[in-house]
Amino acid sequence: MSASPKSFFTRNAVLTVALLLGILVEANLLARRLLVRRADLTQDKEYTLDEASRRLVGGLKDRLVITAYFTPRDKVPGHFVPAWRRVADLLEEYRAFGGGRVVVEFVDPAQESEARDKAQRMGVVPFPVTVLEREQVSQQAIYMGIVMRYEERNKTIPMIRPAEVASIEYQVTTAVKSLVAERNPRVAFFSREPDKPPKMKGFDLPTPPERIYQVVRDALAERVEVLDVKLKRDLVPADVDVLVCPRPTEVTAHEKFAIDQFVMRGGRLLVLLDRADYPMAENLRRKEIPLGFEDLLEHWGIRVPNALIVESAQASGMMQRPQRVKIGAGEFTVQGAIPYPFWPRATGEGQGFSKDNPATARLGEAIFLWVNPVEAIPERLAAAGLSSEWLLRSSPRSWRTGKVDQVYPDDRTLGALELELVKEKPAPSTFAIAVSGSFPSFFEGKEAPPPEKERPTDKDPETRPAPPILTKGVDTRVVVVGDSDFAATYVLGTRAPAQSKNFLLLANLVDWLALDPDLIAIRSRGTRERPLTALSERRERYREEVGIRPGADLSGLTKEDYQAKLDQAEERLQAFKDRVKYTHLLGLPLAVVLFGVLRTVLRAREKRAYLNRFAGAAASKSRAPAPTGGTP
Amino acid sequence: MARSLVLARRELRAYFDSPIAYIFLVVFLALSSYFFFFQIQGFFLVGQATMRIYFEILPYLLLFVVPALTMRLWAEERRAGTEELLLTFPVRPFEIVAGKFLAAFALVALTLLLSLPLAFQVAALGPLDWGPVVGGLLGGALLGASYLAFGMFVSSLTRNQIVAFILTLVGLLFFVSVGSTPVLARAPAGLAPFLEALDLETHFKAIARGVLDLRDLFFYLTFIGFFLYLNAAALAWRRWR
Structure with a gap:
């Protein structure tokens, strides 16, 4: 019994697709090992692990487990988010360069009491932050500590404050270095x-x-x-x-x-x-x-x-x-x-x-x-x-x-x-x-x-050859x-x-x-703070406008007056922010709509002109005298 | 290739002759600005000169708007009966697929470029690092292209646009969540790295940090190529039928 051309084609197609998929998967697996070339476009080369760190984790003899006791990113206050991300990215780099010997795990200590106990036993310390959300002030405990385990030994970074993030690579690498070292300094x-x-x-x-x-x-x-x-x-x-x-x-x-x-x-x-x-x-x-x-x-x-x-x-x-x-x-x-x-x-x-x-x-x-x-x-x-x-x-x-x-x-x-x-x-x-x-x-x-x-009462020290x-x-x-x-x-x-x-x-x-001299090369760099400086300057300018610039004579002001002036400046700043927000929310979409309307109008006009030309030609054709002779 | 470009140009003009392109652009721009400024951890609250918020929501925005774009690409042709006409043209199926893909990609790329005013605004307020912006735009383009390739393939399987939309959305949801932590935590240990490597968002995040890794680029190119090939194969198969 021979297969119909259709079923032959179908079978052929399925086979081809399966084969292609297999090749692509294999090619990607190969690429993961062979195509290790990357370009770091960031200003400070933030995502490039220092040579010393790479060499250190690349040469590990045993498995290094890095446990990040972190409050999940969506539960930390906004100003912690960049730091959170930076550390997570950095740990990912250690994992990537660890050649399979570095395991990175994230644990939320607030989630289960067992994890919390363990975190605290390992020396991870939560730190309280005051959060202002929807006009409510509340206290929140944030965990951002790291425990590194290597050959039954542990090292802990109890907490990472947003300000410390720039040098977190230095902290982690020094800790790993001391875990791996044969003897402590x-x-x-x-x-x-x-x-x-x-x-x-x-x-x-x-x-x-x-x-x-x-x-x-x-x-x-x-x-x-x-x-x-x-x-x-x-x-x-x-x-x-x-x-x-x-x-x-x-x-x-x-x-x-x-x-x-x-x-x-x-x-x-x-x-x-x-x-x-x-x-x-x-x-x-x-x-x-x-x-x-x-x-x-x-x-x-x-x-x-x-x-x-x-x-x-x-x-x-x-x-x-x-x-x-x-x-x-x-x-x-x-x-x-x-x-x-x-x-x-x-x-x-x-x-x-x-x-x-x-x-x-x-x-x-x-x-x-x-x-x-x-x-x-x-x-x-x-x-x-x-x-x-x-x-x-x-x-x-x-x-x-x-x-x-x-x-x-x-x-x-x-x-x-x-x-x-x-x-x-x-x-x-x-x-x-x-x-x-x-x-x-x-x-x-x-x-x-x-x-x-050592002391005057000591007997004379024995004379040794210098x-x-x-x-x-x-x-x-x-x-x-x-x-x-x-x-x-x-x-x-x-x-x-x-x-x-x-x-x-x-x-x-x-x-x-x-420490080892090559670790000293790890300078703190990366995720520098990128504050909205133009906004702070604007705040200063608004404060000047309401009359509370630094160095001004404020002696006649009561505390309430001063606060009111501060509020006034803040209101102006808020109005500026709103302008920025709404310009982007409405401005660009409006520009697109206008472009669309303009294009439609132009096209309609073009169409009308075309139709008119066509209609004109048809009319002139109908007014022309009928051809003479040879009528069927 | 020249024939693909001709096709692409015709398709792109068709986008702008109908309301599709405008609706696509307006919805995308408005939503991205809204999430950038108005979500709980919005731009002014974080107070840092960075576009990361934008690039964080980008995969999810594209996830909803791209299927809306691709759902009609083949389903509409099949419903209107123009697909058969198209297939009788002296062009190879892959050229038709490439033409339609390029046109849709041009629209997605334009949308991404229209985020530049936002980047300039941020740069005016603080010291913006342009590396991650370039990375994010490139990653966004690759991610969008991957969504398009997948969506077009799904659209070629059905003549119903709604079915195409929902299937694309579900499929893409799979591809952006397969490497997420909750999935990986429940996956068998041996399978986890494979699932992680299959995740479209993981590769995007890596590029959007400002790090161009050949492995990520290679992954996207194979993903896009594979689904475009399947799309062409589906057309060829129907031609045979």
């Missing part, structure tokens, strides 16, 4: 603080109050190995990666030598120094701190002028102090907070943090107490072949002064200072810099200082910050120090110093 503290009492079962001996960096040590121990070093007799142990010198005081020759040699062998150094102390017990009177190693720093191109930074009110921290206030006829003393000009407050918006360094780029805020400037000495740096970058600086409306003896927050002291300073032009001062390169030894051509006694002096170092980095209080327990507090903004700064600096 070792960070040594060089200080003369009393030792912490040894741990004994059943006894919890209190930390000596003079041990003011204990909280920082504990918090850092979550991510790195922390130890104390004494340098009067010994050099820094060879396996130490970062040496932290908090508030160095009267550094001795051997200690200086140990620091120098540590840097020579490629160790990374973080110095938090103060040139003066302002003890509360002595009414905040200035007390000089002899450093003992300014010459070493200057040898490396770093100068720490003996001056104090004075901030403008907008960029100062607040200090509590008793204030006299008049209420009715009476005068009372109440506790109030005033901007204290000796406590500079660095903010992201105020450009106090360098955006070019991953350690500072993502920070939102940090506060410093009695800060002295730290500067690079360009000629020294050039001579030694070193490079420097600033990390922290005061605001453009700040000054520096060497004349202050007492920093008491009373009107007389502050008023006198203000009168003194307004005569000078304000300028930003850098107070943290990083110097990188191969440092020259301070001890080149000198004798190595002999080891000393180690050969390293005179030219390998590439490394030195960071000097002109304040040591910002990381002290009395500023961080003992509760949740790891979440303190100041701690983040210190931890970032330590991470930046301790």
